[in-house]
Amino acid sequence: MGALLTRWRTVVWVLPAVLLLLVFVYYPIADNLRLSLFSWNAFSPEPRFVGLDNYAEAFGDPVFWRALLNNVAYAVVSLVCQAGVSLVLAALLEELVGRRLRGLLRTLYFIPAATSITVAGVLFSFLYNPRYGLVNEALQAVGLGHLARAWLGEEGSAIWSVIAMSQWQGIGYTAVLFVVAIQRIPREFFEAARVDGAGPVRTFFSVTLPMVREMTTLVVILTISGAFLVFNEVMVMTSGGPDNSSQVLGTWLYHQAFFEDDMGYAAAVATVVFVVTFAIAALQLALSRRRRDDA
Amino acid sequence: MTAVKQGAPEEGALEEGAPEKRAVAVPPARPPARGGAVTLRWVAARVLGWSVLAGFAVAVLYPLLWMVLSGFKDNQEIFEQPWGLPGALRWENYARAWELGVVRYFTNSVIVTVASIVATTLISAWAAYGLCRLRMPFGNAVALLVLGGLLLSPTVALIPLFRLLTSIGLFDTYWALIVLYTAFRVPFTIFLIRAYMIELPREVDEAATLDGASPTQIFWRVILPMCRPILVSAALLQALFAWNEFAFALVFVSDDAMKTLPVGLMAMQSRLLTDWPVVLAGLTIAALPTILLFLAGQRQFIRGLTEGVGK
Numbered sequence: 001m002g003a004l005l006t007r008w009r010t011v012v013w014v015l016p017a018v019l020l021l022l023v024f025v026y027y028p029i030a031d032n033l034r035l036s037l038f039s040w041n042a043f044s045p046e047p048r049f050v051g052l053d054n055y056a057e058a059f060g061d062p063v064f065w066r067a068l069l070n071n072v073a074y075a076v077v078s079l080v081c082q083a084g085v086s087l088v089l090a091a092l093l094e095e096l097v098g099r100r101l102r103g104l105l106r107t108l109y110f111i112p113a114a115t116s117i118t119v120a121g122v123l124f125s126f127l128y129n130p131r132y133g134l135v136n137e138a139l140q141a142v143g144l145g146h147l148a149r150a151w152l153g154e155e156g157s158a159i160w161s162v163i164a165m166s167q168w169q170g171i172g173y174t175a176v177l178f179v180v181a182i183q184r185i186p187r188e189f190f191e192a193a194r195v196d197g198a199g200p201v202r203t204f205f206s207v208t209l210p211m212v213r214e215m216t217t218l219v220v221i222l223t224i225s226g227a228f229l230v231f232n233e234v235m236v237m238t239s240g241g242p243d244n245s246s247q248v249l250g251t252w253l254y255h256q257a258f259f260e261d262d263m264g265y266a267a268a269v270a271t272v273v274f275v276v277t278f279a280i281a282a283l284q285l286a287l288s289r290r291r292r293d294d295a
Numbered sequence: 296m297t298a299v300k301q302g303a304p305e306e307g308a309l310e311e312g313a314p315e316k317r318a319v320a321v322p323p324a325r326p327p328a329r330g331g332a333v334t335l336r337w338v339a340a341r342v343l344g345w346s347v348l349a350g351f352a353v354a355v356l357y358p359l360l361w362m363v364l365s366g367f368k369d370n371q372e373i374f375e376q377p378w379g380l381p382g383a384l385r386w387e388n389y390a391r392a393w394e395l396g397v398v399r400y401f402t403n404s405v406i407v408t409v410a411s412i413v414a415t416t417l418i419s420a421w422a423a424y425g426l427c428r429l430r431m432p433f434g435n436a437v438a439l440l441v442l443g444g445l446l447l448s449p450t451v452a453l454i455p456l457f458r459l460l461t462s463i464g465l466f467d468t469y470w471a472l473i474v475l476y477t478a479f480r481v482p483f484t485i486f487l488i489r490a491y492m493i494e495l496p497r498e499v500d501e502a503a504t505l506d507g508a509s510p511t512q513i514f515w516r517v518i519l520p521m522c523r524p525i526l527v528s529a530a531l532l533q534a535l536f537a538w539n540e541f542a543f544a545l546v547f548v549s550d551d552a553m554k555t556l557p558v559g560l561m562a563m564q565s566r567l568l569t570d571w572p573v574v575l576a577g578l579t580i581a582a583l584p585t586i587l588l589f590l591a592g593q594r595q596f597i598r599g600l601t602e603g604v605g606k
Contacts, residue, residue, distance in 0.1 A: 007432060010510070013425030014437050016418045017481050021444045024478035028452035028459060035455060042457075089351060092344045107593060108352050111359065114589040115582040116539030118557035122564050122578055123362050126571065132374045134361065172355060180601045200340070229448050232541040236561060250450045250542075257454050258546070267454050274451040281446040 029274065036267035047264070054268035064269065067247040070159050074166070074248065075227035081167040082174040083219050087212070089171070090178035091204050106179055109172030117169070121236030124165040128152050152238050155245035162237050162246060166230070174219050181215035182208060221284040225277045249273050359582075366392075366576035373571050385572070392577035395567070399552060400559030401580070406469055407555055408537040411476035415533050416526055418477065419484035424514050426485070427493045428500060444482030449475070453546055460547055471547040472555065476537045484529050487602055491525035492518065528599030531592045538585050556581045 036054055040047035058064045089109070093102055112120060127134045128151035136148035151161040189211065193203045209216075231250035234240060240247035240255060247255070249269055257266035365373050366388055367381035393401075425431050426438055456475070457466075465471040495518065503513045519526075541557040548554055551562060560581055564574050589596055 007430060010425055010429040010431040011433075013429065013514075014422040014431070017422035017485060018437060018440060020418065020474070020478040020481055021440060024456070024459075024475060025444050025447055025452070025482075026440075028455035029447050031455035031458070032451060035458075089348065092348055096341065096344050096348065105348060105352060107590065109355055110589065111586055112355055114535060114585045115359075116557050116585070117541055118539075118560045119362075119578045119582045122560060122574065123358055125564075126365075126575070127358060127361075132377060134358075134377055137377050168355070168358070171351075176597060177601060180597065225448075229450050231450050232557075235541070235545065253450075254453065254546070257457075263454055270451045270454060274448075277448055277451070278446055285442075285446070 032267050032270050032274070036264060036271045039264045041261040041263055043261075050264065054264045055271075057265055058268050058272070063244045063247055063252060064249075066244060067249045067252040068272075070246060070248045071228050071230065073159065074163055074230055075224050077163050077167065078170065078223045078227050079220060082170045082223050083216060086171050086175040086219075087178050087209075087216065089175045090182055091208050093175070093179060094182050095200050095204075106176055110176050111172070112169045113173035115169075117232040118236050120165060120169050121233055124161075124168075125152060125237050128161055153242060155242055158238050158242060158246040159234075159248075162233050165237065166233050170223075174223070177215060177219060178212060181212040185211040217287060218284070221280055221287075225280040228273060228276050228280070362575050362582075363579050366572060366579045368572050370569070370571060388572045388576040389580065392563075392573045392580060395573065395577075396559055396563050397556075397577045397580050400554055400556045400563075403469070403553060403559070404538055404555040407472045407476065408534055410469070410473045411480070411537045412530050412533045414473065414477040415480050415484050416529050419481050419488050419529065420519060420522065420526065421514075422481070422485050423489040423492050424518060427489050428495075428518065429510060441482045441485050444479075445486070449479050449542060453542065456543075457546060465547075467548055467550050467553060469553065472537075472540075472543060475543050475547070476533075476540060480533055480536060484533065487529050487532075487599060488522060488525055490602060492522055495521055524595065525599075525602075527592065528595040528602070531588060531596050532599045534588060535585055535596075 035047070037049060037051060038047035039050045039053065093105060097105060126132075130136065130148075130150035130153065133151070135151060136145075139145055139148045149157060151157050185207065189207045190203060193207050198206065229250060230248050231254070234246055234248050234251045235254070238246045240251045244252075249272065253266040253269040253273070256262045256269065361377075364381055365377075367383070367385050368388075369382075369385065372379065372382055422437075422441070426434060426441075431437070460466045460471050465474065499517055499521070500513055503517050508516070539557060540555075544555045544558045548558065551559075554562065560574075560577060563577055567574050
């Protein structure tokens, strides 16, 4: 009896964490599913059950598809930059640079990731400014003045300009992750490649690339799910405009909930985001489990 | 993700760990051994590689440098010589940004960040201790619950949380942010600390138990101090997260006096539309703490990232 009591007393250690998770993480997600089946706003005390109407409304709404497409664009560009370019940067850093300078560059590259998205976003909205921004000034200086435009103010360029800012902030972060992964590769592999007469490019494809596969998978998954959750960058720089051309699912649901006061519709959009990101995360978990079993 | 965890060697989580070995094993790339001569192609490749690295460094650094320098300019200088140096160090821009709101947002950010660091680290360390060093009923179920928490994202919960926080009276308070920053970061932090704690030798607890220590005493006097390196990593990552978090801060705080920096800066930008130098000075002040924190605790930062990211 006493032993049993002692065992149960250990529950106290995890209790705060479990309670926080249940109340502020799990309950809201479940509640969101429920709320997406109702028509309601912040002031209506009685939500009205409407079944799947909110979903039908979303799927029939061109802005919803536009937002989803922008998320996909975000994912594609981020994949190329944060899984591709970063890996190349990391490999170059390891191959070319001496120890001290490498540390310095690694630090430099990471700095944008240590600043907040608001700082980066507001800073870039200055750089993109049509009249005084550095981007247009630079284009004019090198004779490409005809390319200058109101980067964040035109439908054709707004979302791409936001995505570009994100890459500025994200590449250094994943490059650091890849640097760590490359450093964990046993030195003998590089040694062997060199003895076999492989040049740096060959070594990259036959040693580095396969040996950092685990990290690559991880970065790919983090990048994709990040692209579907994106909110801050767009909110800070364009709020989804002009004319909803840079909406992503996150900002679209925010807009519907807190500007249009259509909470049910917003909850339905949130459910879509949830399904997509949960599937991606579950995939990651399954992959890492399998790897562990293989090992 | 495997990681180095035993006391001393762990200190060198990055390449600092094995300087001699590395120096022998990977000499800086030499001309290819075969021909012996430095071929043109080899030179071209290296020049290209270096230009990529240097070009990226400039692309990363220049906007930030421009931000800091423009914070010292006056409007005329910004608009007419955007590439030039400021004519004088106008600290008054920074002072004005500080007075025009940054001081208040900054204070709010400090309060929320510090409180959530303490709460997250402690609650996670407790849970990690319970999960990996004590025999607990339903331990697996709890571990699964925590793991599931990693998969759920804040954006999806905005609307129900808005209802929940309004109904329990936390809307528009510091507590809203402190509680949410803790709740959404606890899963990650538990896994981070647990991965470290689980490697501490069993004999430590056993010896302490034989000396008559209770689990509580073992936690505070033995386990927690031994976990210090990973606690530092956890705290740093939480600081970065809380200082920069935007979505919750935007939705759950509407009173301007309670806003944290990320949201406050946006408000400031729209208030001071034409006064670029002051806004840029404000941005610099806001960016400084996390950048300095990162520079100071770089190794712990990166250990936390690479450990945590693989869980």
